[in-house]
Amino acid sequence: xxxxxxxxxxxxxxxxxxxxxxxxxxxxxxxxxxxxxxxxxxxxxxxxxxxxxxxxxxxxxxxxxxxxxxxxxxxxxxxxxxxxxxxxxxxxxxxxxxxxxxxxxxxxxxxxxxxxxxxxxxxxxxxxxxxxxxxxxxxxxxxxxxxxxxxxxxxxxxxxxxxxxxxxxxxxxxxxxxxxxxxxxxxxxxxxxxxxxxxxxxxxxxxxxxxxxxxxxxxxxxxxxxxxxxxxxxxxxxxxxxxxxxxxxxxxxxxxxxxxxxxxxxxxx
Numbered sequence: 001x002x003x004x005x006x007x008x009x010x011x012x013x014x015x016x017x018x019x020x021x022x023x024x025x026x027x028x029x030x031x032x033x034x035x036x037x038x039x040x041x042x043x044x045x046x047x048x049x050x051x052x053x054x055x056x057x058x059x060x061x062x063x064x065x066x067x068x069x070x071x072x073x074x075x076x077x078x079x080x081x082x083x084x085x086x087x088x089x090x091x092x093x094x095x096x097x098x099x100x101x102x103x104x105x106x107x108x109x110x111x112x113x114x115x116x117x118x119x120x121x122x123x124x125x126x127x128x129x130x131x132x133x134x135x136x137x138x139x140x141x142x143x144x145x146x147x148x149x150x151x152x153x154x155x156x157x158x159x160x161x162x163x164x165x166x167x168x169x170x171x172x173x174x175x176x177x178x179x180x181x182x183x184x185x186x187x188x189x190x191x192x193x194x195x196x197x198x199x200x201x202x203x204x205x206x207x208x209x210x211x212x213x214x215x216x217x218x219x220x221x222x223x224x225x226x227x228x229x230x231x232x233x234x235x236x237x238x239x240x241x242x243x244x245x246x247x248x249x250x251x252x253x254x255x256x257x258x259x260x261x262x263x264x265x266x267x268x269x
Contacts, residue, residue, distance in 0.1 A: 060091035075127030090115035195266035225265040
């Protein structure tokens with residue numbers, strides 16, 4: 001890192017910043033943090049004490065990274081053989097104490113977190129995960145490798161997400177849930193294993209989805225979960241009976257590619 005950049009940034013004397021690291025102006029790096037050779041940190045980002053950022057990692061603008069976080073470290077994956085892979089974190093994302101985000105397995109592959117996310121203390125994002133924008137992960141929530149989390153999803157504390165599972169847009173996952181199948185957009189799931197318990201009506205409303213679209217989502221939910229149809233049959237009926245809108249088209253796209261199956265609805269014993 002050039003002497004000029006070090007003047008423009010605020011780097012504690014005990015921090016270790018590799019010469020090749022690219023640090024934008026107005027970045028703050030706290031005591032005893034370690035920034036690796038291939039790291040890029042965007043303007044206005046604040047990094048607390050004892051943070052390690054390594055690997056080929058790019059952090060966006062105006063992020064906040066709290067003490068003890070580890071970003072871009074080698075994946076916890078026996079298939080990993082030291083290949084060059086990446087970690088990307090968007091703008092205005094907050095990563096709290098002790099959180100871990102690992103780079104991908106596979107040459108040229110990436111782990112990616114979007115803009116305006118909140119990863120609370122001790123959360124874990126494993127290799128090759130893709131996390132969208134405005135996602136909240138509560139304390140100790142963990143994503144296994146290759147998981148996908150779409151925009152504005154909320155994952156409760158201590159929830160465990162199996163590898164390759166997808167969590168849909170505006171979905172909510174209850175605390176301590178075990179996810180082994182995909183979470184349909186706009187739904188709430190909970191339990192061990194997780195089951196759908198209804199629509200995430202509050203989250204849908206807060207996202208600014210129009211009232212008519214919300215009505216169509218509710219109609220599609222009833223067809224999917226309460227008609228007794230198979231997944232393929234439900235998709236066909238939704239296509240025929242529910243008026244199209246952007247939210248319904250996304251709902252259908254998600255269902256068509258749900259390779260692990262979906263969390264089914266909970267029923268009283």
